[in-house]
Amino acid sequence: MKKEAIAHPNIAVIKYWGKRDVRLNLPAVSSLSLTLSQFHTHTIVEWGSLRDHFVLNNEEMQDKQAQKVFSFLDRIDPNRPYCKVISDNNFPTAAGLASSASAFAALALAGSAASGQNRSLDEISILARQGSGSACRSLWGGWVEWKKGERSDGLDSHGVQIATKSHWDLRLIVAVVSDKKKLISSTKGMLQTANTSPMYDAWVQTAQEDVNTGRRAILNKDLDALGEAMEHSTLKMYSTMFTTKPAIRYWKPQSIAIMQEVERLRKSEISCWFTMDAGPNVKILCHTKDAEQVAESIGKHTSIVHILEAGGDAVIL
């Protein structure tokens, strides 16, 4: 069986940081995200092959990345035959967007279909989560909540769509400050944070409040309320990173310059709000009507600026 799927990356507006179970990628906190259009991962899985193959962007991979893909296929079916996986991202890794979310969402979808299994979308989201936590949010378009869940087997920890891509006319602007690989992986950073930051407990304890505020703001289309919760969630996440031993500091001078620019734009009555992830790039949420002006202002600080729309569901082609 040969199946192909497409999935889009997503950006958390209420952040995910910290795991309650590392092996199953169960999060310590719930999160909320926006799935992005324009960019996607396209993946073909062919069930049955002479040996395992993983071809990424036309290049046969042999490294740890390939191993991760093959192990992931083992989760789909422990008794699987050898498989061939061909995956392409239509966006540069320099785009400042983690490609692992769209990658594992597309792989879970195509792999499940190719294996002939009949899984529900929730089950595929649970599967994708085990490849990369945030991938569980990329199964759906628009606005998605990832519930942290309570179960130790993780069966209640998956994405839930709370609004479709056409719900709200917003843009997400991605300001790329650096395209270098991050200095410390998210998983390692999360573990170090949980083990050494005195702020970690407060982060975990107050995250649900931000998810509730964010969900309400999305449903009410209240950008100021969502933006405030998003920046607060982002800065809380960074606070746990700054206070680990040794400190994790992803910010660069330009990151601060862009945050200051966002603040200046707000003073001139443009509702725009920043978020960041485990790296120095800055993402800004604003109304579609303001997107060009915001992008132009941000463009004073970096030459790579993407204006992205809300994207749709992951799909089998």
Next chain:
Amino acid sequence: MKKEAIAHPNIAVIKYWGKRDVRLNLPAVSSLSLTLSQFHTHTIVEWGSLRDHFVLNNEEMQDKQAQKVFSFLDRIDPNRPYCKVISDNNFPTAAGLASSASAFAALALAGSAASGQNRSLDEISILARQGSGSACRSLWGGWVEWKKGERSDGLDSHGVQIATKSHWDLRLIVAVVSDKKKLISSTKGMLQTANTSPMYDAWVQTAQEDVNTGRRAILNKDLDALGEAMEHSTLKMYSTMFTTKPAIRYWKPQSIAIMQEVERLRKSEISCWFTMDAGPNVKILCHTKDAEQVAESIGKHTSIVHILEAGGDAVIL
């Protein structure tokens, strides 16, 4: 009676942020500081005058600043006569150093002497604290601990010298990023933090550990240990600021560039460590032998760099 005194500013190496009593300036946490040479406030207090006068840097002040000085004299003696206070800072306000520490230390010392009262240095430190918290550390040279104390009257909350200025051959480099008045006063920032940051409790609960580590490192002359504790204390303090509502963000792009420069210098085997206060300027602690090189590297990011030595006790002239 007319008396004059000199006091030096100080920089906290383990930070003070948060008050357990606003009126008496009682801190929520203990702190450790280094008193600085070269810069000082020189203050003359003349007890008995036709009306209250406050002349700062040759200019008669009439504003809130003058009122604060006169109220402070009322604390020295509620039945005092009118007084004349003449104060001069030999350092520009653009130096990036809070002048209120040296100002209230010198005023407490000269004012007490001019009033004919016979107060101990501890009592003068307690008095200075009520003018500006960190002033209680400027009565002594070298390394000073400000114990938070337990008493509600604050009589156990004052500076204690733990090592003299000649104890350790270090330099403090001040990198001035901005000489503008800070956007939000420390007192207001501290209150907002205590009221709204979910990280505030962890900050208060873990501060004593940093003071203990810092004190030990100073006594052992272990710059790496002191530097690590200083950066951790600084980043924890900022974490409480970032997570207040609304967020307090004093950092500027250059602040980050200088922090990164410090990290680069450390990678080339130079022990140097940053701290910051309620503003964007960065202070760097290093061995005297490395000071010129560190200052030169930092000079790539700002044109105003001061190399300061450990200073001595506040004195009556």
